Amino acid sequence: MIKIRMINITNGKGIIEKYEKQYGNIENLKQVIKSDPENTLTNFDLEEWEHYILHPNEEVKDSKTIYRDYSSISMLEMELMTFIKHENPKSISELAKLIHKDITTIQKKISNLEKEGFIKLIDGRKNSKIPILNYDKIEIAI
Known part of the structure; x- marks a missing residue:
């Protein structure tokens, strides 16, 4: 097995935005806690939210962190993530052209990367999907 740690670097404002998407506002989170005071996760979220209000x-x-078999990580997947991060392709077909590979091969690899959480696909023009790298840094421990 290989250990892969995916790291996203943000700031307090980014954490607050994440909580606003999840709970709406801090008062809603407090109501959630009031209805389920034993939920340690929501209590932690409130504590963190209040901290980052003061330290934005x-x-x-x-x-x-995920674990994968050694054989399941290909150089092509690594190459795809590198191109997505640095070239910002507007579609999967554009990505395939950038790396001079067949689109069907790339679509399979992109699907796997999305399932593992490395990338996300957002809607583009004319039913295309735009690949976005979810993390700023990926560490592989062997």
Whole structure:
């Protein structure tokens, strides 16, 4: 098995925006806590939200760790993530052209990367999907 740690670097404002999407506002979160005071996750969210109100520019590293088989990570997947990060392709077909690969091969790899959480696909023009790298940094421990 190989350990992959995906890191997203943001700041306090980014954390607050995440909580606003999740709860709407801090008062809604307080109501959630009032209805379920034993939920440690929501209590932690409130504590963190209140902290970042006071420290909006503090750098925050948010990470997710996954484990994969050695054989399931290909150089093509790594190349795709690199191109997505640096070239910002507007579609999967544009990405395939950038790396001179068949689109069907790229679509399969992109689908796998999305399932693993490395990338997300957002709607583009004319039913196209725009690949976006979810993380600022990816560490592979072997």
